[in-house]
Amino acid sequence: MQRILFVDDHPAMLSxxxxxxxxxGYACLLAGSGEEALRLMRKEHVDAVVLDVMMxxxxxxxxxxxxxxxxxxxxxMLTARTEERxxxxxxxxxxxxxxxxxxxxxxxxxxxxxxxxxxxxxxxxVLQVGELVLDPFAHRTxxxxxxxxxxxxxxxxxxxxxxxxxxxxxxxxLLDRLWTDAVELNDRAVDTQVRRLRAKLEEIPHEHVALTxxxxxxxxxxxxx
Numbered sequence: 001m002q003r004i005l006f007v008d009d010h011p012a013m014l015s016x017x018x019x020x021x022x023x024x025g026y027a028c029l030l031a032g033s034g035e036e037a038l039r040l041m042r043k044e045h046v047d048a049v050v051l052d053v054m055m056x057x058x059x060x061x062x063x064x065x066x067x068x069x070x071x072x073x074x075x076x077m078l079t080a081r082t083e084e085r086x087x088x089x090x091x092x093x094x095x096x097x098x099x100x101x102x103x104x105x106x107x108x109x110x111x112x113x114x115x116x117x118x119x120x121x122x123x124x125x126v127l128q129v130g131e132l133v134l135d136p137f138a139h140r141t142x143x144x145x146x147x148x149x150x151x152x153x154x155x156x157x158x159x160x161x162x163x164x165x166x167x168x169x170x171x172x173x174l175l176d177r178l179w180t181d182a183v184e185l186n187d188r189a190v191d192t193q194v195r196r197l198r199a200k201l202e203e204i205p206h207e208h209v210a211l212t213x214x215x216x217x218x219x220x221x222x223x224x225x
Contacts, residue, residue, distance in 0.1 A: 001025065001026065001027045002026055002027065002047040002048070002116060003026070003027040003028070003029060003044070003045065003047050003048075004021050004026050004027070004028055004029070004046065004047065004049070004050060004112065005028075005030075005031060005037060005040060005044075005046040005048070005049045005050070006021070006028060006029070006030050006031070006050045007031045007032075007033075007037040007049065007050065007052055007055070007060070007063065008032070008052040008055070008078070009032055009052065009055045009056060011032065014032065016105070017050065018030060020105040020106075020108065020109060021109070021112075024109050024113075026112075029046060033055060033056070033057055034055055034057055034058030034059065034060070034063035034066075035057060035058055037049070037051070037063055038058075038063065038066055038067070041067065041071065041073075042156075046073060047073065047116060047119070048073060048074045048075070048076065048112055048115055048116055048119075049067065049073055049074070049076070050075075050076045050078060050108075050112065051075055051076070051077050051078065051095075052077075052078045052079070053077055053078065053079035054079060054080065060077055060078075060079070064077070064093040064094050064095055065093050065094065066176075066177060067094070068093070069160060069177060070136070070159060070160070070163065072119075073119075074096045074097075074115035074116060074118070074119045075094060075095045075096055075097075076095070076097045076098070076099060076108075076111060076112060077095045077097070077098045077099070078099055078100075078101060078103070079098070079099075079100060080101045096115055096118075097114075097115060099111060127159065127162040127163060128162075129162050129165045129209055129221055129222070129223050130206070130208035130209040130223040130224070131143055131144045131145075131207070131208055131209055132201075132206075132209045132221070134155070134158060134162055136155075136159055139155060141155060141158065143201060143204045143206055143209070144204055144205070144206050148201070148204070149200070150197070150200065151196075154193060154197045154200070156178050157174065157190075157193050157194065158197060160174065160178070161220060161221040162221050165220075165221055165223060166220060167220055168214045168218050168219070168220045169218050169219055169220065170217060170218040171190045171218055171219075173218070174190045174218070174219070175189065175190050178190070178193070190219075194211065194213070197211065198211050207224070208223050208224050208225075209221070209222075209223060209224065210222050210223075210224050
């Protein structure tokens with residue numbers, strides 16, 4: 001049974017979406033905020049996301065951008081906005097489809113089915129930088145063929161860096177993406193995770209991978225010549 005994550009800050013809307021989806025044979029996960037949606041996605045497998053744009057805290061655009069840093073799951077945006085620029089912004093953040101409120105429930109389900117059909121079997125994206133290989137689906141990381149025993153936070157940090165090799169991620173960016181449910185954390189939390197991850201990488205002799213500190217900016221993973 002395919003699972004759809006519905007994200008909306010209005011309980012009545014979530015209830016309606018759940019009823020319509022379950023009637024069509026889908027399993028549902030419900031989130032009342034963007035932060036809750038990201039927490040659920042870290043713990044649960046979902047096949048599609050239906051995401052309200054206008055929410056307090058993290059709005060739908062921010063949530064969509066955050067999801068796209070680690071997942072290619074189909075995303076359908078719901079909004080009361082009808083301006084063309086809002087639609088374009090939604091697609092630019094990584095959405096696959098866009099529906100304006102109010103909408104006929106049957107039309108919404110037709111669009112969701114189309115997204116799932118186009119997505120087909122989820123692509124197994126294995127990340128590789130030099131001799132470093134990370135399989136996010138199997139939660140397995142190897143360096144020169146040797147398996148690394150990483151914590152969930154260390155694996156999450158490494159996945160973010162490996163998805164865009166050579167890109168410098170600031171401490172603030174990494175903090176936001178790894179600890180969306182945390183309060184009163186500071187840059188030292190990121191530094192601690194980087195230090196522990198680097199120590200594990202250095203336990204295995206290798207030549208062409210670097211977890212680099214860019215002083216005053218942040219961190220990056222890159223392949224050395």
